[in-house]
Amino acid sequence: MSQSATLDSGFEPNSPALPPSDRKRDWMTIVIVGCAHGSSHFFQLVIPSLFLPLGVAFGLDFAQLGFLMTMFFVVSGCCQVAAGFIVDRVGPRPILWFGVAGFVVAAVLLATATGFGTLLLAAVVGGVANSVFHPADFSILNHRVSPWRLGHAFSVHNLTGTLGWALAPIFVVGLTQILGWREAAFGVALLMLAVLVVIVLGRSYLHVEGSVAQQRQQKIHPTVGGAPVVSASVLATLKQLLASPALWGAFLFFCCATIALSSVQSFTIPLMGNLYGMTAVLAGSVLSGYMLGQIIGMVAGGFLVNLTEKTEYVVLTSLVLAAGMFLLLASGWLPVVMVMLVMALAGFFSGVSAPSRDMMVRKVTPKKSVGSVYGLIYAGLDVGSAVGPLLFGLLLDSGWMRGPWVGSAVAFVGAALLAAQIGRASRRTPTAERYAAS
Numbered sequence: 001m002s003q004s005a006t007l008d009s010g011f012e013p014n015s016p017a018l019p020p021s022d023r024k025r026d027w028m029t030i031v032i033v034g035c036a037h038g039s040s041h042f043f044q045l046v047i048p049s050l051f052l053p054l055g056v057a058f059g060l061d062f063a064q065l066g067f068l069m070t071m072f073f074v075v076s077g078c079c080q081v082a083a084g085f086i087v088d089r090v091g092p093r094p095i096l097w098f099g100v101a102g103f104v105v106a107a108v109l110l111a112t113a114t115g116f117g118t119l120l121l122a123a124v125v126g127g128v129a130n131s132v133f134h135p136a137d138f139s140i141l142n143h144r145v146s147p148w149r150l151g152h153a154f155s156v157h158n159l160t161g162t163l164g165w166a167l168a169p170i171f172v173v174g175l176t177q178i179l180g181w182r183e184a185a186f187g188v189a190l191l192m193l194a195v196l197v198v199i200v201l202g203r204s205y206l207h208v209e210g211s212v213a214q215q216r217q218q219k220i221h222p223t224v225g226g227a228p229v230v231s232a233s234v235l236a237t238l239k240q241l242l243a244s245p246a247l248w249g250a251f252l253f254f255c256c257a258t259i260a261l262s263s264v265q266s267f268t269i270p271l272m273g274n275l276y277g278m279t280a281v282l283a284g285s286v287l288s289g290y291m292l293g294q295i296i297g298m299v300a301g302g303f304l305v306n307l308t309e310k311t312e313y314v315v316l317t318s319l320v321l322a323a324g325m326f327l328l329l330a331s332g333w334l335p336v337v338m339v340m341l342v343m344a345l346a347g348f349f350s351g352v353s354a355p356s357r358d359m360m361v362r363k364v365t366p367k368k369s370v371g372s373v374y375g376l377i378y379a380g381l382d383v384g385s386a387v388g389p390l391l392f393g394l395l396l397d398s399g400w401m402r403g404p405w406v407g408s409a410v411a412f413v414g415a416a417l418l419a420a421q422i423g424r425a426s427r428r429t430p431t432a433e434r435y436a437a438s
Helices: 003-008 023-044 051-058 062-090 092-111 116-130 133-144 147-178 181-201 211-218 234-242 245-276 280-307 311-331 336-362 367-377 379-397 403-428
Strands: none
Touching: 023 092, 023 116, 023 133, 023 147, 023 181, 051 062, 051 116, 051 181, 062 092, 062 116, 062 133, 062 367, 062 379, 092 116, 092 133, 092 181, 133 147, 133 336, 133 367, 147 181, 147 280, 147 336, 245 280, 245 311, 245 336, 245 367, 245 379, 245 403, 280 311, 280 336, 311 336, 311 403, 336 367, 336 403, 367 379, 379 403
8 A cells, every 4th residue: 555545534644553563764754854854953053153253244233133034034024834744745855955955055155254234135035945944844743753753853853953053153163263154154055065965865764745736647636624635726725724723723832932032042041141140151051951851852852742642731841840940940040059040950951842742743733734824834933923022122221130031931931831731732622633642
């Protein structure tokens, strides 16, 4: 039985009803997709890592430099919705190739920039490229990885993204100091080209047929909620998806979670200085402690996600605990020696939620609209990335030094409550219209 026939008959491609999955195949898919996802997060911090030399080279102020990243995420969020529909129709593999190739082009534009206009073009091209990864990645993982190994797949996926964030400043700043900023940008282009070679060579582990190919080969008309997808227009499909409260809840969940994360990424170092009198070097170590805690939490969450079908309770509990850690930090009462531990615990709890979060979303995702759904709801990440720094910057400008951490706590609690709502909605969704939890 072909994979497309398997999907349309109602079975999942790697369900226990079929022959046992090939462990190597599963892990090769997980690793290759993780490599691509890491490149996405890596590139998100390439331009910020070049802010200082770009400002000096072209006489730019911080507002202009910040606008580059605003454009990056606005373009990414807008294009991500379209990318999801394209993934469902033509398959995720060529779209993933397009995304990594786009990073190569954007990096070359950075390296050869002659002014603000070229930098802005590089940010736009990078934003378009960045838009494809979540719909393409999750389409591949959901279709090709065995259900009983998906918890580990989602854990690795989140882990590689965090590693991409962690490695980008080291790579870019290091090359800039040794060779120069243009050479560093060319280095990024070569690194992205190497990732593209890896995912092209591993193409057999990434293949998922799009709905257009399935219809052409077998005259099949898959459905979303009982209505045809392929024969329907994109607008009609979009209306069907937007009618789902669970999917709206997932979109808002990612907005809230990313707003909270933006506080950590953007304001930890100044907050540590203002509230705890830390030097920039020590504050940077605290931020590294958060990232390390998050990585450990993601690994632990990959095992935890398989212990219960009610993954929304894992998400709710872990995010509420993370919110509690941020309130402790915002109090300013902690001894300096405890600050790193509390920050690491905040990272750990937020990391634990990540695999369960992705499994929770999977349970409300129609089988034939994986790319479309993930394109819609993961656009919330870009919205949160654009809104969070602006919101918390205004709080700091108003003189409320504790504002970003209090805001993070509120955003995490909001995400936790939305997770509970999504969980309730998933249990009301007929199994025939969604991926099973197991």
